[in-house]
Amino acid sequence: MTQARRIVIAGAGLAGLRAGEALRDGGFDGELTVIGDEPHPPYNRPPLSKQVLTGTMDPDRCRFPADRIQATWLLGTRAAALDRARRTILLHDGRQVPYDGLVIATGRRARPWPGRVPPLGVHTLRTVADSLALRRAVDPATRVAVLGAGFLGCEVAASLRTLGVATVTLIDIAPHPMPGLGPEIGARVAAMHAEHGVRLRLGTTVARFEGRRRVTALHMADGTRIPADVVLIALGSVPNTEWLAGSGLALHRGSVLCDTHCMAVGADRIAAAGDVAAWPHPRLSEPFQVEHWTNAGDMAKAAAANLLAAPAHRTPYTPVPTFWSDQYGAKIQSAGLFGHATRRTVVEDDPGSGRLVVEGDRDGELMGAVTVNRPRALIGYQRALAASPAPAA
Amino acid sequence: MRIEFDAALCDAHGQCVIVAPELFDLGDDDDAATLLDPQPGERLRGQAQAAADACPAAAIALAAADKLPR
Numbered sequence: 356m357t358q359a360r361r362i363v364i365a366g367a368g369l370a371g372l373r374a375g376e377a378l379r380d381g382g383f384d385g386e387l388t389v390i391g392d393e394p395h396p397p398y399n400r401p402p403l404s405k406q407v408l409t410g411t412m413d414p415d416r417c418r419f420p421a422d423r424i425q426a427t428w429l430l431g432t433r434a435a436a437l438d439r440a441r442r443t444i445l446l447h448d449g450r451q452v453p454y455d456g457l458v459i460a461t462g463r464r465a466r467p468w469p470g471r472v473p474p475l476g477v478h479t480l481r482t483v484a485d486s487l488a489l490r491r492a493v494d495p496a497t498r499v500a501v502l503g504a505g506f507l508g509c510e511v512a513a514s515l516r517t518l519g520v521a522t523v524t525l526i527d528i529a530p531h532p533m534p535g536l537g538p539e540i541g542a543r544v545a546a547m548h549a550e551h552g553v554r555l556r557l558g559t560t561v562a563r564f565e566g567r568r569r570v571t572a573l574h575m576a577d578g579t580r581i582p583a584d585v586v587l588i589a590l591g592s593v594p595n596t597e598w599l600a601g602s603g604l605a606l607h608r609g610s611v612l613c614d615t616h617c618m619a620v621g622a623d624r625i626a627a628a629g630d631v632a633a634w635p636h637p638r639l640s641e642p643f644q645v646e647h648w649t650n651a652g653d654m655a656k657a658a659a660a661n662l663l664a665a666p667a668h669r670t671p672y673t674p675v676p677t678f679w680s681d682q683y684g685a686k687i688q689s690a691g692l693f694g695h696a697t698r699r700t701v702v703e704d705d706p707g708s709g710r711l712v713v714e715g716d717r718d719g720e721l722m723g724a725v726t727v728n729r730p731r732a733l734i735g736y737q738r739a740l741a742a743s744p745a746p747a748a
Numbered sequence: 749m750r751i752e753f754d755a756a757l758c759d760a761h762g763q764c765v766i767v768a769p770e771l772f773d774l775g776d777d778d779d780a781a782t783l784l785d786p787q788p789g790e791r792l793r794g795q796a797q798a799a800a801d802a803c804p805a806a807a808i809a810l811a812a813a814d815k816l817p818r
C-alpha cells in the first residue's frame with residue numbers, strides 16, 4: 356500500500372495520535388485526516404482517575420502535544436459508517452471522507468449497567484468530562500459506591516479517599532479486588548483499601564438501584580442496602596465499533612479482528628490499533644485485546660508502519676503487554692500474559708516496604724509477572740519475556 | 749541532540765528504561781528515573797523519541813530544535 360495518497364485515522368485518542376505520527380515518520384506525505392468525536396484534541400486518560408480526580412493536575416495538562424503532525428483534524432465529528440466498496444467514511448453530519456488507507460482507533464467506552472439506573476447520581480469514567488463531573492459531584496460528606504473493583508474502580512476509590520470523601524464503598528462480585536491479577540495481589544490491594552478506610556463489599560453484587568430521579572442506595576443481592584448519593588459504574592468497557600456494522604469487517608467480541616500485522620482481517624487497506632483491536636498472539640489459542648496505555652501507542656506505530664508497507668514487508672506485532680495502576684502511592688505493574696498463567700508463585704513479599712512480586716507460569720513457561728513497588732523487577736520480567744521465543748499456541 | 753526530562757513529573761514506572769536502556773535508569777526506591785545522558789549522540793535518537801512517546805507522564809521531550817519534522 357505504498358501508493359496511498361489519502362489516509363484517514365478514525366478516533367483521536369492515543370492510538371490515533373501515535374498512528375498519525377508514525378505515518379509521517381514513515382515517510383507518508385499525502386493527505387492525513389483524523390476524525391474524533393470528542394471536542395478535544397488527543398489527551399491522556401490515566402490521570403483522569405488519579406491526579407485530575409484528586410485535583411492535583413489541571414485537565415489542560417493532559418493534552419498530548421499534537422502539533423507534531425501535519426493533519427486535518429475533524430474534531431467533534433463522529434464516523435457513522437464505513438463503505439469499503441467506495442472507500443469512504445460517512446460522518447454523522449452527512450459528509451463523506453474518502454480514503455486509500457484507514458486506521459481504526461476508536462477505542463472503547465465504559466460498559467453501562469445492564470438494568471435501569473436513576474438519571475441522576477450515576478456516573479461512568481472514560482473522558483475528561485466524566486472525570487470533572489465526578490469530581491464536582493462529591494464533597495467530603497458524599498456517600499459514594501464504586502461498582503466494580505478492577506483497576507479503574509480501585510483507583511477511583513483511592514482518589515476519593517485522598518480527596519477526603521469519608522464514605523467510599525468498593526463493590527465486586529469477585530472475592531478480592533483486581534480480580535484479573537489473582538488472589539495474592541488481590542489480598543494486598545484489599546488490605547491497602549481497608550487500611551485507607553474504604554468499605555469493601557466483595558463476593559456480592561447489586562440487585563437494583565434505589566431512587567427515582569437521584570440514586571439513594573444500592574440494594575445488594577444478599578439483601579443488604581448500601582446508602583449512596585453517587586455511584587460510579589466501573590464494570591469494564593465495550594468497543595466503539597457500532598459504526599462498522601454492515602462494513603463486512605470481522606469482529607471478535609466486538610473488537611476489530613486483525614491479523615498479526617495489525618491489519619483488519621480480509622482488508623488490505625485497513626489497520627486497527629489500541630483498545631478497539633483484537634489480534635492473535637503466538638502464546639494464545641484465541642485472539643486477544645489489550646486495554647492499556649502502552650499497547651495503544653505501540654500497536655499504533657506497528658499498524659501505521661504495516662499500512663505503509665507492501666504486504667510482503669509487514670512485521671508481526673508481538674508485544675509484551677504491560678500496564679500499571681497507582682493506588683495510594685503504591686505502584687502496581689504487570690508484564691506479559693499474567694492472566695493466562697495456570698500457576699502463580701509469590702517470589703517476594705515484604706509488607707513493610709509494600710513490595711510484592713508474583714510470577715505466573717504455564718507448565719513451567721514464564722507467562723507474566725505482577726509487582727507492587729518493584730519497578731526494577733518489572734523491567735527485568737519485561738526484558739525476559741521479550742527475549743523468550745514464543746512457541747506456537 | 750538534547751533531551752528535556754522533568755523529574756518532578758516522573759511517576760517512576762520505568763517505561764523509558766525499557767525502550768531506552770542507554771538513556772534512562774531506575775531503581776526500586778527511586779522517586780524518579782535518572783537521565784543518563786542529556787545530550788546523547790545521533791545514534792540514540794530512536795531511543796530518545798521512543799522514550800518520549802512511551803512516557804505516560806509526559807516527563808520526557810526532545811528539545812524543540814531536535815524534534816523530527818513530521
Ligand SMILES: Cc1cc2nc3c(=O)[nH]c(=O)nc-3n(C[C@H](O)[C@H](O)[C@H](O)COP(=O)(O)OP(=O)(O)OC[C@H]3O[C@@H](n4cnc5c(N)ncnc54)[C@H](O)[C@@H]3O)c2cc1C
Pocket residue numbers: 365366367368369370371390391392393399400401402403404432433434435460461462463464480481482507595598628629630631645646647648649651677678679680681
Ligand atoms: C480513567 C482511565 C484511567 C486509565 N488508567 C490507565 C493506567 O493507569 N494504566 C494503563 O495502562 N492504562 C490506563 N487506562 C487505559 C488507557 O487510557 C487506554 O488503553 C487508552 O486510552 C487507549 O487508547 P485508544 O486510543 O486505543 O482509545 P481511546 O483512548 O478510547 O480513544 C479513542 C477515541 O476515539 C473516539 N471515538 C470513538 N468512536 C468514534 C467514532 N465513531 N468516530 C470518531 N471518534 C470516535 C473516542 O471518543 C476517543 O476519543 C486508563 C483509562 C481510563 C479511562
Ligand code: SF4
Pocket residue numbers: 757758759760761762763764765772774780781802803804805806807808
Ligand atoms: S516513562 Fe516517564 S514516568 Fe515512567 S519512569 Fe520514565 S520518565 Fe518517569
